[in-house]
Amino acid sequence: MADLSGFPITRRWPAQHPDRIQLYSLNTPNGVKASIMLEEAGLPYEAHLVDFAKDDQKSPEFVSLNPNGKIPAMIDPDGPEGAPIALFESGAILLYLAEKSGKFIPDDAAGRWHAIQWVMFQMGGVGPMFGQLGFFNKFAGKDYEDKRPRDRYLAESKRLLGVMDAALAGKTWFLGDDYTIADISMLGWVRNLIGFYEARDLVGFDGYPNVAAWLDRGLARPAVQRGLEIPSRG
Ligand SMILES: N[C@@H](CCC(=O)N[C@@H](CS)C(=O)NCC(=O)O)C(=O)O
Numbered sequence: 001m002a003d004l005s006g007f008p009i010t011r012r013w014p015a016q017h018p019d020r021i022q023l024y025s026l027n028t029p030n031g032v033k034a035s036i037m038l039e040e041a042g043l044p045y046e047a048h049l050v051d052f053a054k055d056d057q058k059s060p061e062f063v064s065l066n067p068n069g070k071i072p073a074m075i076d077p078d079g080p081e082g083a084p085i086a087l088f089e090s091g092a093i094l095l096y097l098a099e100k101s102g103k104f105i106p107d108d109a110a111g112r113w114h115a116i117q118w119v120m121f122q123m124g125g126v127g128p129m130f131g132q133l134g135f136f137n138k139f140a141g142k143d144y145e146d147k148r149p150r151d152r153y154l155a156e157s158k159r160l161l162g163v164m165d166a167a168l169a170g171k172t173w174f175l176g177d178d179y180t181i182a183d184i185s186m187l188g189w190v191r192n193l194i195g196f197y198e199a200r201d202l203v204g205f206d207g208y209p210n211v212a213a214w215l216d217r218g219l220a221r222p223a224v225q226r227g228l229e230i231p232s233r234g
Pocket of ligand 1: 028029030031052057069070071072088089090091123
């Protein structure tokens with residue numbers, strides 16, 4: 001039985017199954033990358049709800065694991081050399097889980113780098129830009145009289161959608177026939193952009209048919225549907 005008592009986060013979120021991966025998250029677009037991957041890979045895990053309504057992500061216990069105070073974060077009790085490993089940053093978590101499971105990342109070096117490339121594209125572009133557009137379109141930023149900040153993120157989000165649409169032309173997934181962590185990193189963000197962020201018409205989503213078809217394919221996967229709900233406020 002793994003001993004996770006050295007991780008202060010387990011005092012606030014006790015492990016019922018310390019031998020399983022411990023996920024600390026909420027089902028936001030960054031959070032669901034981890035839960036979708038865990039569901040897809042079939043790795044045993046235990047999900048703990050980090051409730052933003054209670055500022056859980058800024059609690060000393062959470063920050064002891066992720067000094068950046070953001071979800072998702074995890075502990076694998078059976079990490080490298082059999083020792084526990086704590087990780088934050090959803091891109092790092094996806095890469096770690098892909099390597100651990102041997103799934104959703106190609107075996108060949110070129111394919112592997114292409115999967116990493118698209119995860120980096122998501123981390124550096126899609127997430128930050130769509131997130132800012134959400135802020136300026138739906139949340140506090142929507143009341144700002146000056147629309148230039150919103151328009152800047154709108155233009156960049158549309159440009160990124162164009163890049164994705166071109167990359168997906170004639171393909172099922174970003175890497176062709178292989179569904180990978182590249183897809184897993186982006187599905188929740190595109191879904192949020194046109195759903196929760198209410199930017200479907202604003203970005204002219206119908207103008208990106210390859211992205212729309214890819215999103216439908218991704219959302220049809222049962223593991224994606226499960227992951228999108230984990231962990232939720234219930
Ligand atoms: N680069 C980080 C970003 C994580 C992030 O921004 N998470 C958001 C939820 S999608 C969060 O925890 N927000 C809470 C806060 O900022 O207080 C990652 O990909 O893991």
